[in-house]
Amino acid sequence: MKKPTKLCWFRQDLRLKDNLALNAAASDSCFLPIYILDEVNPEKFKLGRASRIWLHYSLEQLNKELDGNLLLFKGDPELILAEIAKKLDISEVYWNRCYEPWRIARDSRIKEKLIDTGIKVRSYNGALLWEPWEIAKADGTPYRVFTPFYRKGCLSASLPRKPIARPKNFNFINNTDLTSANLPSCNLKNLELLPDLDWDKKIIDNWDIGEIAAERRLQVFLNDGINDYKDGRNFPSKTNVSRLSAYLHWGEISPNTIWHAVQESFKTDKIKPELHDKSKDTFLSEIGWREFSHSLLYHFPSLPTKNLQSKFDRFPWQENRKDLEAWQSGSTGYPIVDAGMRELWQTGYMHNRVRMIVGSFLVKNLLIHWHQGESWFWDTLVDADLANNSASWQWIAGCGADAAPYFRIFNPITQGKRFDPDGDYTREYIPELSALSDKYLFAPWEAPDNILEQAGIELGKHYPKPICDLKLSRERALKAFSQLKVNP
DNA sequence: CCTGGAGTTGTCCTA
DNA sequence: TTAGGACAACTCCAG
Numbered sequence: 004m005k006k007p008t009k010l011c012w013f014r015q016d017l018r019l020k021d022n023l024a025l026n027a028a029a030s031d032s033c034f035l036p037i038y039i040l041d042e043v044n045p046e047k048f049k050l051g052r053a054s055r056i057w058l059h060y061s062l063e064q065l066n067k068e069l070d071g072n073l074l075l076f077k078g079d080p081e082l083i084l085a086e087i088a089k090k091l092d093i094s095e096v097y098w099n100r101c102y103e104p105w106r107i108a109r110d111s112r113i114k115e116k117l118i119d120t121g122i123k124v125r126s127y128n129g130a131l132l133w134e135p136w137e138i139a140k141a142d143g144t145p146y147r148v149f150t151p152f153y154r155k156g157c158l159s160a161s162l163p164r165k166p167i168a169r170p171k172n173f174n175f176i177n178n179t180d181l182t183s184a185n186l187p188s189c190n191l192k193n194l195e196l197l198p199d200l201d202w203d204k205k206i207i208d209n210w211d212i213g214e215i216a217a218e219r220r221l222q223v224f225l226n227d228g229i230n231d232y233k234d235g236r237n238f239p240s241k242t243n244v245s246r247l248s249a250y251l252h253w254g255e256i257s258p259n260t261i262w263h264a265v266q267e268s269f270k271t272d273k274i275k276p277e278l279h280d281k282s283k284d285t286f287l288s289e290i291g292w293r294e295f296s297h298s299l300l301y302h303f304p305s306l307p308t309k310n311l312q313s314k315f316d317r318f319p320w321q322e323n324r325k326d327l328e329a330w331q332s333g334s335t336g337y338p339i340v341d342a343g344m345r346e347l348w349q350t351g352y353m354h355n356r357v358r359m360i361v362g363s364f365l366v367k368n369l370l371i372h373w374h375q376g377e378s379w380f381w382d383t384l385v386d387a388d389l390a391n392n393s394a395s396w397q398w399i400a401g402c403g404a405d406a407a408p409y410f411r412i413f414n415p416i417t418q419g420k421r422f423d424p425d426g427d428y429t430r431e432y433i434p435e436l437s438a439l440s441d442k443y444l445f446a447p448w449e450a451p452d453n454i455l456e457q458a459g460i461e462l463g464k465h466y467p468k469p470i471c472d473l474k475l476s477r478e479r480a481l482k483a484f485s486q487l488k489v490n491p
Numbered sequence: 492c493c494t495g496g497a498g499t500t501g502t503c504c505t506a
Numbered sequence: 507t508t509a510g511g512a513c514a515a516c517t518c519c520a521g
């Protein structure tokens with residue numbers, strides 16, 4: 004009699020460490036690890052281009068860690084899993100849960116089907132510190148404000164589970180069985196995840212992708228970044244942010260691993276305890292924001308498409324192709340905005356402080372709908388995440404949960420001066436302005452002609468003139484927002 | 492049901 | 507030069 008085979012379906016948990024589904028599937032007997040690229044079920048939110056690049060290299064790494072035993076498929080998981088189960092006599096199927104509404108629907112369908120055919124199915128929490136349905140107010144309804152969600156909901160709930168070790172060894176299904184089953188698997192190249200243009204080269208130059216790289220990144224952050232996180236995180240040229248977002252999204256590191264590693268690293272550190280504690284708490288609360296976004300998406304599945312505050316449905320957004328393209332390409336004429344948008348295009352990432360600046364600029368100064376920003380970020384960020392992306396765009400637009408008040412309109416000149424005081428970040432991404440002094444760096448149109456000339460800049464030729472007037476666009480936004488008042 | 496306090500990240504004007 | 511208040515009103519949350 005053949006040994007029963009257990010299947011581990013990798014999804015957004017591309018790691019061996021702290022992977023509950025993997026440990027369950029690989030505990031004994033025969034083990035089959037698979038990944039399925041599903042381009043059938045997601046309707047609106049198919050993977051963006053940057054995400055596809057990241058996924059390509061993540062799968063390559065994961066396959067390496069599994070000694071080349073990861074099977075890849077492309078298509079509808081429901082059909083593929085049924086075929087594998089039938090051909091290989093699969094007895095048990097394991098995965099870690101995902102929380103996008105379309106995945107929840109798909110996975111419950113699949114679970115039901117598999118159980119119907121007599122297969123044992125188990126799913127685990129591998130992506131969140133607390134399940135969205137566990138955190139609720141006393142009356143059972145979900146939180147809509149971050150602070151009570153985090154302090155009362157999360158921190159007073161059970162402590163996050165400690166990470167578990169990776170399985171010691173794998174008993175992969177043998178090759179003869181696999182070959183004779185003739186599964187419709189394909190190689191990495193056939194998944195066609197890489198774009199036609201050379202864009203991916205720039206992106207991978209900036210990142211080491213995969214589980215091992217994620218752990219290294221965490222160590223770098225714990226050694227250098229986190230100590231001055233509270234203040235340093237606001238400065239895009241400093242190295243105080245973790246840059247773990249993409250790894251977290253793809254599950255190359257678990258939030259539990261990060262949470263407990265941070266706690267541990269502070270236990271042993273005796274320098275400047277009060278500052279450290281503030282930095283520690285601030286960083287952990289950012290993990291809390293990730294939990295909050297996922298909770299919002301879970302309880303309000305229309306978060307990616309509909310204003311959480313429906314009074315925003317009558318907001319007078321402007322259609323403006325030209326302005327949108329200027330924003331996307333980093334040619335608005337506002338250096339800190341353009342630096343951010345170019346960082347995004349060149350690296351697949353943007354520093355959080357700058358995300359807020361470019362978001363505020365799009366939504367408030369240009370009055371362009373947050374959907375446009377959301378979808379550009381979705382396409383170009385390596386950390387594109389449905390929950391974080393939609394919750395954050397709604398937040399900056401003012402229509403989200405616990406959102407920024409409407410009068411909070413970032414001034415790109417002030418923000419540039421305050422958070423990039425030496426201009427290092429801005430000059431890195433806008434080299435054509437590098438010879439311009441700090442004084443005019445964030446408002447080059449204010450520089451006298453001779454200063455511009457000395458710096459070798461002709462506005463409108465080497466660098467664009469600003470596409471809108473800050474004062475006027477601010478007033479226009481305030482007026483637009485005032486139309487939403489319930490009792491004018 | 493009522494009530495009081497509070498709500499990630501800002502800007503601008505005025506004294 | 508700098509510190510403090512206005513910018514509005516609303517909803518959320520907990521006691």
